[in-house]
Amino acid sequence: MTVRALLARVVLQEDINFLLTNRMPRQLLTRFMGWFSKIEQPLVRDISIAIWKLFADLDLSDARTTYFRSLHDCFTRQLREGARPLDSAAGVLVSPCDAIVGACGAVSGTAVIQAKGFPYPLIDLLGDPALVEHCRGGSYVTLRLTSSMYHRFHAPHDCLVERVTYVSGDVWNVNPIALKRVERLFCKNERAIIEATLADSGHRLVLVPVAAILVASIRLHFIDVLLHLRYRGPRVIPCAATFAKGEEMGWFQHGSTIIVFAPKGFALCEGISQGARIRMGQALLRLLG
Structure with a gap:
């Protein structure tokens, strides 16, 4: 097969993937999946998990x-004790989840990269000029969770x-194919912007869990509601929830993305x-000096 033919085949496969996962009634399909995935009938459960294993690298060990x-x-399963050792170093921020690392690096001005050639303005993602200014000069990491993770x-x-x-x-x-084709994708999708202060240094950390097709529900244990497309409560939710490093904060229903923003002084x-590839608990960002 010539290089030209190979490239054409790859593009065709990407086109099909994009059409199947985006050019459909996304919200309707997501709501259906939310209902279907909770069916507790044994035959439905077993067939669904078997099909999932067939098309994804699902490891339940x-x-x-x-x-x-x-x-x-099964999607929201918990881990056995000790399955994710924590990096306990004081100046280290660990990965909040199992993931594949996407775009990452220094925050250049007030924009970051979604995919090659696709920057997006932080104001569109975060919506708060003061928070955008806080992230200026800091570092960010995009963490993508696949369906089997x-x-x-x-x-x-x-x-x-x-x-x-x-x-x-x-x-x-939010897969790589869509990220290369849809500008400002993270800024379009449903998301939660979590602001936290580190206990030892006082630095301010921002986590942005972003929902996606088949997900559209984010559960945060310290908030008494499930955040999803039909949520009609207050947009800004003040809280005072204390967490230890590695303590569970919440879950996605399927798979999606978390973007981590650390302020100036972290790398x-x-x-x-x-x-x-990274697992929850492994070193992600560190405080310099």
């Missing part, structure tokens, strides 16, 4: 239990969560680069 009431129960996320450090801002939006797929840890 580190799950707390191998019995699941439903597909949703562990879907719960945890505190990167000892911290106090002081505010959550919920932004309703669309549910575009990426060794080995953190686009395409790298």
Whole structure:
């Protein structure tokens, strides 16, 4: 096969993937999946998980239990004790989740990269000029959770969560194909902006869980509601929730993205680069000096 033919085949496959996962009634499909995944009928559950295993690299060896009431129960599974060792170094922020590292690096001015050639303004993502200014000169890491990964996320450090801002939006797929084709994708999708203060240094950390097609629900344990497309409560939710490093903060229903913003003075840890795989608890960002 010639290089030209190979490239044409890749483009065709990407076109099909994009059409199948984006050019459909995304919100309707997401709501259907939310309902279907919670069906606890054994045959439906078993067939659904079997099909999932067929098309994804699903590894349940580190799950707390191998019995699941439903597909949703499997999606949101917990881990057995000790499955994710924590980097306990004081100046290290650990990854909040299992993920594939996407765009990452220094925050250049008030914009960051979504994918090659696709920057997006932080004001469109965060919606708060003061928060954007706080992130200027800092570092960021985009963490993409695939469908088969562990879907719960945890505190990167000892911290106090002081505010959550919920932004309703669309549910575009967040896979690399969509990120190369849809400008400002993260700014279009449903998301929660979590603001936290680190316990030892006082630095302010921002986590942005972004929902996607088949997900559109974010559960935060310190808020008494499920954040999803039909949520009609207050947009800004003040809170005062204390977390220890590695403590569970919430979960996604399926798979999506978390963008981590650390202020000036933090840098990426060794080995953190686009395409790298990381597990919850491993070193992600470190305080310099």
